[in-house]
Amino acid sequence: MKNQPDKYGHFGIFGGRYAAETLMPALIELQEAYKAAQKDKTFRKELSCYQQDYAGRETPLYFAARMTKALGGAKIYLKREDLNHTGSHKINNTLGQALLARRMGKKKVIAETGAGQHGVATATVAALFGMECRIFMGEEDIRRQAPNVFRMKILGAQVVPVSSGTATLKDAMNEAMRYWVSSVRDTFYIIGTTAGPHPYPQMVRNFQSVIGKETKKQIRKIAGRNPDVLVACVGGGSNAMGMFYPFRNEKDIAMYGVEAAGHGLNTSQHSASINAGKVGVLHGNKTYLLQDDHGQVRDAYSIAAGLDYPGVGPEHAYFHSIKRVNYVTVTDREAVAAFSFLSLQEGIIPALESAHALAYAMKIAPKMAKNKIIVICLSGRGDKDAQTIIEEKLL
C-alpha cells in the first residue's frame, strides 16, 4: 500500500489542510517540528520511557475466555487500552504531543474533549510537564461526563464550557480552533483524534500506532500468528487507526471500524459519518461528514460521548474508499448490552465507546470457527459512564 499522506496531508482525495490563514504558518511549523522529532532518537526514547514508566505500557492483550465460551465461536482477545494511566488510549497521543510542544518551547496547551477522556489525558500531561492547560468541552458533555470534569479540574486544567451548536464535541472543537486562532503564537493545540488539518491526522495516527504494533507482537507470541479480525470503535477514529494502521498491509486480516448508529441509521440520531454521510470539509480536512444537502454540518448523536462527532478521520475515509476497512454500525441499545455483557462475563467495565466494538464482535464471533482469532480494541474503561447508564435506567 502506498504511503499516505502526501506532503500536503492528503490521503487519496481526503485530508488536506483547510485552515484559516492565521493558523497556516503554525501548522507548517508543527509539521516541520514533528518531522524533526520523528527523526530524533532522543525524542523517540523519551516518549517510549514515558509510555512505559508513566502510562504503563505495554498494555496486556487479554484472552477473554468466558466471553469466548459464551459466544461459542472465535477466540476473543481484548487489547487493554483501558489499563493505561487515565483510563484510555488517549494518553498515547497526549504524551507524544506534549513532548513535542515542550520541544517547540510552547508552555500553554489547549484541547477539545467529548467524553472527557482526551481532556483528562491532556490535563494529565500538562500537569506532568508544568504547562498551562485549557480544555474546551460542550455543556451537554460536561453534564453527562461529570467525573471527568472533576478530574481535569483536580489536575489544574481550566475547563471552558461551550454552549454553541449542540454543545458537544464538534462545538468544543470549533471553540478550541477559535481560541487557537487568537493564541497561536504561544499555544500548542493538542488535537485528540486523527482529524483536524495536516499534520494532525498523521501525527495522531503515528502516536496511537503503538496499539497495533504491540498487538502484532503479542498475538504472534501467544498464538504464533496474526489475528483474523480486528475490531475497534470509530468516532474521530484514533484508537481504531492506532490498531489498524500497523496491520494495513496484512491482506488476510479483516478489519471492522464500528460507527455509532445511536437510535438507528433510519433516524437522524446517530454518528455514522462513513455509513450515512457525504464527503465534505470540516475542521481542516476533507472527509465524510453528516451534513444536509447545502453543506451545513448536522448534529451527531450517540450515547457514547466520545463517538458523538459528525466527521471521521480522513485516513478512515481513505481506508473506506479503497475498501481496506469495513465500516459497520452498532446502535446505542446494542452497545449498552455489550457494556453489560463484558462487565458480567469478564469483570471489566468498558467505556460505552469501546462497547460499540464489543457489540460488533459479539455479532460476528459466534459465526466464526473456534480456531479463528478476533482482537478487539478495548479503548477505555467505563467508570465515567456509570452516571449515563444509571440516569437512563439502562440496567
Place this chain on the structure above:
Amino acid sequence: MSRISEKFHTLRAKKEKALIIYLTAGDPSLAVTKELILAMETAGADILEIGIPFSDPTADGPVIQAAAQRALKNGTTLAGILEMIGELRQVSQIPIVLFGYFNPIFAYGTKKFALAAQKDGVDGVLVVDLPPEEARELRQYSDAAGIDFISLIAPTTGSARERQIAAQTAGFIYYVSITGITGTAAPVIADIKIAVDRIEKITKLPVAVGFGIATPEQAREIGLLADGIVIGSAVVRMIDENRNNPELVKVVAGYVSKIKQALR
C-alpha cells in the same frame, strides 16, 4: 478589468479609500439583505462582502456566529443567495464578494458554483478555510469564470508566504488586522502600518484591512494606511439590534455614511 479592480482604480483617482461592508446573507432575511445592500451602496459602501452562513464558522467571533445561526434557521442557502445577487444585479453595479467557508460551496459543486456566480454577477470570492495549498479545486473553475480569488494575509503569515499569497491573489488582498477571530479585538494601528507597508512593497494589488474595525475614528486611521477597510461585526451587530426596528435600513445606512465620511 473586474468590477472590483475598477472600483479601486476609480477611488484611487479620487484619493478615496474603499469602504467594504460585510453582512451575513439571510439575517434577518434575504429580502432585507438585498434592501440593506442597496441602501448601503447609496450611503457610500464601495464593495459588499456577502457572508454565506455556515454551521461551523471557526474563524468568526460570537456576533457573526450568531448571525449565521439565524440565517440558517431562516432557511438561507447558497442557491438562494446567488439568486438574490442575480436580482440585485438588475439594479446595481456594486462589486460583490462572496465570503464564507468551503463546505457549502463544495456541497453546491465547485464548477456549478463558479458558473452560477458568474451568471448572477458575483465579482469575487473569499473562502476563509481555503488556503493557496487547497485552492485549486475551486480556482480551476472560478478563475475561468472571471471571479477574483481574494486571499487573506494574517499577522502570523510571514514574508515568504506573503509573497506566495500575493502572487496568487486577484482583486485585493485582505489583511487580517488582529491575530484572532472576527470582531473580537481592536486592531493596533502601529502593527498594521508595518504590515501594510511590507505587503504594498510586494504587490500592486490594493490592500484592504479588516477584523475588529468598528468606529469612524478607527476607519479614518486605518484608511490612511491602506487602500480600504472592511467592517463586518459592527454592522452585523447593528442589524441584529435593530431587527424589530422599522427604521433598520435607515439606521444601518446612517452608520455606513458616517464611516464613509471618515474615509474621504
